[in-house]
Amino acid sequence: MVNGMNGSASSSDSVGVISIRDVRKHYGAVRAVDGVDLDVHAGELFGLIGHNGAGKSTLFKMLLGLVPLTTGSIVVDGRPVHGELFRQVRRTLGYLPENVVFYDNLTGAETLSFFARLKGCPDDDREALLDRVGLAAAGHRRVREYSKGMRQRLGLAQALLGKPRLLFLDEPTTGLDPEGIREFYRILREQRDGGTTIILTSHILSEIQERVDRLAIMKQGRIEALGSVQSLREAMNLPLFFVLRLADGGGAAAAQARLRDTLGDLAGGVEIAANGRELHIHSPREAKMRVLAALAPLTADGRFADVQVREPSLEDVFLGYSG
Amino acid sequence: MAFDLQLRQIGVIAGKEFRDRIRNRWVLAVAVVFAAFALAIAYFGAAQQGSVGFRSIEVTIASLVSLVIYLVPLIALILGFDAIVGERERGSLDLLLSMPLTRLELLLGKFLGLFLALACSTVLGFGLAGVLLATQLPTAALYHYAGFVFSAVLLGAAFLSLAVMVSVFASDRGRASSAAIGLWFFFVLIFDLLLLGGLVLGAGDLGGGWGSQLFPYLLMLNPADVFRIANIFGVEDVRAMYGLATVFPEALARPGLLGAVMVAWIVLPLAVAVWRFRK
Numbered sequence: 001m002v003n004g005m006n007g008s009a010s011s012s013d014s015v016g017v018i019s020i021r022d023v024r025k026h027y028g029a030v031r032a033v034d035g036v037d038l039d040v041h042a043g044e045l046f047g048l049i050g051h052n053g054a055g056k057s058t059l060f061k062m063l064l065g066l067v068p069l070t071t072g073s074i075v076v077d078g079r080p081v082h083g084e085l086f087r088q089v090r091r092t093l094g095y096l097p098e099n100v101v102f103y104d105n106l107t108g109a110e111t112l113s114f115f116a117r118l119k120g121c122p123d124d125d126r127e128a129l130l131d132r133v134g135l136a137a138a139g140h141r142r143v144r145e146y147s148k149g150m151r152q153r154l155g156l157a158q159a160l161l162g163k164p165r166l167l168f169l170d171e172p173t174t175g176l177d178p179e180g181i182r183e184f185y186r187i188l189r190e191q192r193d194g195g196t197t198i199i200l201t202s203h204i205l206s207e208i209q210e211r212v213d214r215l216a217i218m219k220q221g222r223i224e225a226l227g228s229v230q231s232l233r234e235a236m237n238l239p240l241f242f243v244l245r246l247a248d249g250g251g252a253a254a255a256q257a258r259l260r261d262t263l264g265d266l267a268g269g270v271e272i273a274a275n276g277r278e279l280h281i282h283s284p285r286e287a288k289m290r291v292l293a294a295l296a297p298l299t300a301d302g303r304f305a306d307v308q309v310r311e312p313s314l315e316d317v318f319l320g321y322s323g
Numbered sequence: 324m325a326f327d328l329q330l331r332q333i334g335v336i337a338g339k340e341f342r343d344r345i346r347n348r349w350v351l352a353v354a355v356v357f358a359a360f361a362l363a364i365a366y367f368g369a370a371q372q373g374s375v376g377f378r379s380i381e382v383t384i385a386s387l388v389s390l391v392i393y394l395v396p397l398i399a400l401i402l403g404f405d406a407i408v409g410e411r412e413r414g415s416l417d418l419l420l421s422m423p424l425t426r427l428e429l430l431l432g433k434f435l436g437l438f439l440a441l442a443c444s445t446v447l448g449f450g451l452a453g454v455l456l457a458t459q460l461p462t463a464a465l466y467h468y469a470g471f472v473f474s475a476v477l478l479g480a481a482f483l484s485l486a487v488m489v490s491v492f493a494s495d496r497g498r499a500s501s502a503a504i505g506l507w508f509f510f511v512l513i514f515d516l517l518l519l520g521g522l523v524l525g526a527g528d529l530g531g532g533w534g535s536q537l538f539p540y541l542l543m544l545n546p547a548d549v550f551r552i553a554n555i556f557g558v559e560d561v562r563a564m565y566g567l568a569t570v571f572p573e574a575l576a577r578p579g580l581l582g583a584v585m586v587a588w589i590v591l592p593l594a595v596a597v598w599r600f601r602k
Binding site: 097115117118120 | 327329332335336339343346347413414415417418419420421422423424
């Protein structure tokens with residue numbers, strides 16, 4: 001049973017632009033992918049996460065038609081990905097593999113021209129693409145002179161060749177600096193807003209938690225959870241975390257005692273702990289508003305300098321489902 | 324999908340492979356090596372007999388055959404051993420295969436591009452030597468020389484095909500290079516020794532036993548021997564020198580048959596590579 005707000009793997013009645021039905025990939029006794037059902041909808045930025053060996057790379061490769069299915073079916077943009085029409089399907093795809101190394105002897109512009117010819121699309125927008133990913137000045141330098149981040153940018157430009165309707169990005173921000181990552185996701189948002197469907201994998205959960213529309217958590221070849229980050233948080237019912245920073249001159253012990261008194265009437269499950277000049281409260285999600293209401297008089301009398309409410313991170317959710 | 328073959332896609336891959344070898348001057352370097360060795364052997368080939376200078380085309384080709392048998396297979400194997408495994412190790416194989424491109428097209432494109440580079444080097448290198456020899460030799464002899472160059476191109480293609488097969492089977496470039504070098508040792512250095520040893524041990528002699536009947540056919544199992552026979556058998560003096568007249572029936576030495584065997588040596592490893600790559 002798949003967890004999350006969308007109780008089934010198929011999150012709506014409509015068939016997605018990517019439709020995966022009971023897909024399995026077995027290597028002898030090893031079940032790399034073991035009965036996955038999933039719909040990804042048009043214009044969605046979809047995350048696929050999981051531990052190493054969870055099956056996401058295999059599923060990714062099956063979506064691209066690189067690995068044959070043991071059983072099941074995958075339909076991409078209305079066409080079976082492994083069928084006779086695979087060429088038409090692939091002309092609508094953009095793919096950035098993990099750790100891709102381009103040909104060192106070609107320039108960035110030549111690299112794009114080569115892949116454009118293979119894809120059967122014109123390469124007259126290659127300069128614009130290089131400019132869009134920040135490689136305008138380096139487009140005519142050989143790839144061997146590129147840094148890791150520049151290669152990754154070139155990889156994105158390559159994936160965007162031919163204005164794909166679907167983008168598959170495997171660990172796409174590896175090697176990018178923070179500014180590069182921000183720019184990278186800005187480009188992805190533009191693409192999504194233009195109707196492109198995007199599936200990406202990442203191990204950097206903090207990076208994608210505010211950026212994906214929905215995600216699937218894979219474990220042992222299956223989809224363990226599916227939905228928006230918020231829906232998964234709620235389904236998992238992980239506690240909220242309040243951080244109260246004491247005002248100057250206030251004693252931690254006194255503040256803690258006052259807090260216990262104030263919160264004493266709340267339902268069980270609220271835990272309070274002192275940590276230097278901070279008080280930490282772990283609270284069940286359903287007690288959130290009552291905790292905030294109880295804190296109001298304490299903040300009003302100046303006992304606390306700051307109050308932060310921290311939602312469980314995607315990492316917490318992920319570890320909750322996959323750990 | 325099985326019969327969906329687009330020549331355009333093969334051409335894109337082949338064009339890149341060929342252009343790469345032109346740009347990094349591989350074609351030029353190998354052509355210079357071929358030309359230099361060919362001229363040196365043509366001129367100094369008889370130094371052991373106490374003379375130097377260009378001799379008859381037959382003797383020159385006989386000398387060049389040995390050079391080609393050592394050099395062309397080695398260069399072909401080095402050229403092709405990482406054709407596929409190199410892409411796999413680099414991480415670009417999945418990217419290539421995510422394009423509207425079949426595995427068959429990728430493999431044929433790789434082979435064709437590399438073959439064009441090798442063929443250009445061979446024709447340029449030995450062609451240059453041929454042009455220089457043309458001033459010393461009669462025109463009719465040059466037809467014979469052209470046949471030699473053509474057979475050298477086929478020999479290169481056969482070993483390139485073997486190299487591409489190795490590159491499909493190998494799990495990494497290190498193993499692929501080891502296997503390629505192993506193939507060179509086997510076909511160029513060891514095969515004939517094993518064959519002769521086996522025949523002597525198995526039949527006692529090469530004169531009239533079943534071994535002598537089998538021997539010509541076993542030679543066909545080595546493209547280097549096919550190349551040697553194709554270039555040596557038609558030349559009476561050299562045939563006697565190599566001892567071929569006693570062991571190789573004339574019926575098997577027809578150029579058409581030997582050409583067909585060489586083509587089989589090109590097609591079969593490539594077919595095995597395609598089968599394995601698509602599996």
